[in-house]
Amino acid sequence: xxxxxSLTPEEILRYSRHLLLPEVALGGQRKxxxxxxxLVGAGGLGSPLALYLAAAGVGTLGLVDxxxxxxxxxxxxxxxxxxxxxxxxxHAARERIRDLNPHVHVxxxxxxxxxxxxxxxxxxxxxxADGSDNFPTRYLVNDACLLLGIPHAYxxxxxxxxxxxxxxxxxxxxxxxxxxxxxPPELVPSCAEGGVLGVLPGLVGTLQAAxxxxxxxxxxxxxxxxxxxVDVWTMAFRSLSVRPDPRCPACGTREIRELVTEEAxxxxxxxxxxxxxxxxVPQWSPRELAGWLSQGRDILLLDVRGHHEWEIAHLPGARIxxxxxxxxxxxxxxSARETVVYCRNGTRSARAVRFLREVGFTRVWxxxxxxxxxxxxxxxxxxRY
Amino acid sequence: MDASTDITVRVNGRERRIPRGLNVxxxxxxxxxxxxxxxxxxxxxxVPRGEYAATPVEEGDVLELVHFVGGG
Numbered sequence: 001x002x003x004x005x006s007l008t009p010e011e012i013l014r015y016s017r018h019l020l021l022p023e024v025a026l027g028g029q030r031k032x033x034x035x036x037x038x039l040v041g042a043g044g045l046g047s048p049l050a051l052y053l054a055a056a057g058v059g060t061l062g063l064v065d066x067x068x069x070x071x072x073x074x075x076x077x078x079x080x081x082x083x084x085x086x087x088x089x090x091h092a093a094r095e096r097i098r099d100l101n102p103h104v105h106v107x108x109x110x111x112x113x114x115x116x117x118x119x120x121x122x123x124x125x126x127x128x129a130d131g132s133d134n135f136p137t138r139y140l141v142n143d144a145c146l147l148l149g150i151p152h153a154y155x156x157x158x159x160x161x162x163x164x165x166x167x168x169x170x171x172x173x174x175x176x177x178x179x180x181x182x183x184p185p186e187l188v189p190s191c192a193e194g195g196v197l198g199v200l201p202g203l204v205g206t207l208q209a210a211x212x213x214x215x216x217x218x219x220x221x222x223x224x225x226x227x228x229x230v231d232v233w234t235m236a237f238r239s240l241s242v243r244p245d246p247r248c249p250a251c252g253t254r255e256i257r258e259l260v261t262e263e264a265x266x267x268x269x270x271x272x273x274x275x276x277x278x279x280x281v282p283q284w285s286p287r288e289l290a291g292w293l294s295q296g297r298d299i300l301l302l303d304v305r306g307h308h309e310w311e312i313a314h315l316p317g318a319r320i321x322x323x324x325x326x327x328x329x330x331x332x333x334x335s336a337r338e339t340v341v342y343c344r345n346g347t348r349s350a351r352a353v354r355f356l357r358e359v360g361f362t363r364v365w366x367x368x369x370x371x372x373x374x375x376x377x378x379x380x381x382x383x384r385y
Numbered sequence: 386m387d388a389s390t391d392i393t394v395r396v397n398g399r400e401r402r403i404p405r406g407l408n409v410x411x412x413x414x415x416x417x418x419x420x421x422x423x424x425x426x427x428x429x430x431x432v433p434r435g436e437y438a439a440t441p442v443e444e445g446d447v448l449e450l451v452h453f454v455g456g457g
Contacts, residue, residue, distance in 0.1 A: 045457045133457040156454040163454050180434065183422050183453045196456060227451065238398060240449050241429065 004030035005059070011103060015057050028217045029057060033103070035216045038062035038125040040113055040141055042089040044201025045131030045155045045208065047079035052209040053129075054097045054104045058216070061097065062125055064109045065089045072385075076198040113137050115259035118144040127215055128152040129208050131201075135182040136262040142167060142175035143259055146250050151215060155208040160197050160233035162204035165223045165242070166211045168251065172224035177245040177252070182262050193347060200232050281350045282357075283366035286374040289340055300339040304352045309344060313371065313382040323348050326355060335361045342367035342374070344385070392444040403442065410437035413450070424451040 007015070007029060018024040018032075037058050039046050042065040053061060069077075069084040069092055084092040090108035097106050109121055113132070122128060122144050130141045130152050138156070145152045145168040154165045154175060167174045207228065214220035229238045246252045284292075292299060301318035303310060310320050321329045323343070333339070339361065343349040346369050353366040367374065375382045391402040396416075403412060409432055413420045425432045426449040432440050442448070 041457045043457050131457040133455070135453070135455045138455060156456060158452075158454045158456045161452065161454055163451075178431065178451070179424055179453060187419060187422055188453070188455060194456075201457070229451070240426065240451065243429075245431065 002034065004034040006030065007033065011057070014101075014103075018056070023219055024217060028219070031216055031218075032057045032213070033059045035127075036060040036062065036125045037212055037216075038064065038122060038128045039131060040064045040128060040137065041131035041133060042067075042077075042079060042093050043073065043131060043133055044076045044157060044196065045129075045205035046093075047077045048202050048205035049129050049131055049209050049212075050079055050093055050097060051100065052206060053212060054101045056209075056213055057101065058104060058212075060105045060107060060125075062107045062109065062121070063090050063093055064111065064113050064121060065093075066110055066112045076196065076201050078202065113140055115140060115261045118259055119147065122148055122150065126150060127212055129212055130154050130156075131205060131208070135185075135188065138175060139182060139262050140259060143250050143256050146174055146254075146256070147259070153208040153211045153215070155204045157196055157200050157204050159194055160200060160231055162200055162207075162230040162232075164204055164207045164211070164228040164230070165226060166215065169215075169222070169224050171244070173242045173244040174248060174251040176250040177248045178227065178242050180248070193344070197232055200230075203232065204230060281353045281366050282364075283346075283350075283353075283368040284340060285368045286377045289367060289374075290378045298338065300334070300337050302333075302339055302341045302349075302352070303343070304341055304349050305343045309385070312385050313375075315342065315371070315374065318342075323352055326352055330359065333361070335363070337363065339364045340367050341365070342370050344370050345372050346370035392442070394442060394444070394446045394448060396448045397450055405444075407442045408438055409440040409442060409448075412442050412448070413437065416450075418450065422453050424453070425449070426451070 012019065015029050018029050019026055035058050037053055039049050039061060042050065042063050050061060067089050069080045069087050069089055071085050074080060074082065079096055080092050088110055090110045094106045094108055097104055111117065118140050127150055128141055128145055130138060132138055132141065141152055151169040152167050154167050156163050211223055214222055225242055227240045227242050229240065244251060249255045301315050303314055303318045303320045304323040304326065306322050341349040341352045341364060346366060349370060350366045353364055356364045372384060375384055390405045392405050394401055394403060409425055410420050413423055420437050427440065428447055
């Protein structure tokens, strides 16, 4: 880092509560002003990261996010307001940060992080905070950080559980020391499928921000070699030691010398949302199904979602049998009857169709795109969720 | 379950009685966990994913099971 910049009288007043801490003081605040932090993902974790790091006086914040603000983001992504729905996240975030602290220089990258652009984007930053929402990007951040010699503050969330650590610091472990390879994509439910308690990313992203600040200050006990596990449902915090693994291909043997896109990553990043990564499952489009139904064809509509989703909306005349109860409820289904299986977006129902075909049902199809596409193409009066 | 065939291990900080003779994969399955979605640390050593079935769980083992969590 170049010599830390000095502070104006306005900045001295603004950061007064930092300057009163001997652990931060003027020298620390100047370090923050001279620092460049890259946030990968402006979502649930990126929101508190951006807000607190900007408020704390980090000099330059980079933001990588290709997405636009969606109404379903607002339950947890406190960086955005209702008026931002439909806008590019990077633009909305830039405005919010400018309003919060005009001293922060924002560099936005309205793009998806890929093996082609990652080194170019990360190279000019001192530390990365990973708030991405998929495994391929997480491996990319880890490997790129190691190649460039910069650390990353890791955070991830699902339902009620979160994880935080500081990886790729010299002498400490990296993400691959713990999670060597990504899990099989077909087994990974996305947040859109599994849900997440809104405050969880607020908590986890704020913990990441604390690690970033302490690392810049060069003080405090950092989460190096420790994985913090948070469960907001039981409100339990646990920390686990993680040692650098000499056999780790990223930080141990260093056999990862260039960035690779993890297996099936391109396919699943978008596919996980609409079930199209189950290409071999026979399916009907919503319009086809609506056509058959209007002709009075006898088709069983089987809803494999949970009851909590059924009560939001379901197809008229459908029958509910949640996916996890399908094996034990099998005897209640008639394999001779034409059956169309659906869920929210076609992912779980594709699994159900595959299972039913394996056990001998031949007249069973998946509803392509699930209830969401049915609403889009056939019946917009049903609520989306 | 015959108590003499049980062993005591510590899983995620909690003591548990489990049948003797289970391997790591069997333990995960008995807890309803998919082996591909869990990282297992046994006595502070990470067990490689391919060795779950070949790794026995023994009396007094300290196991930490960490889920893959990817959301943001």
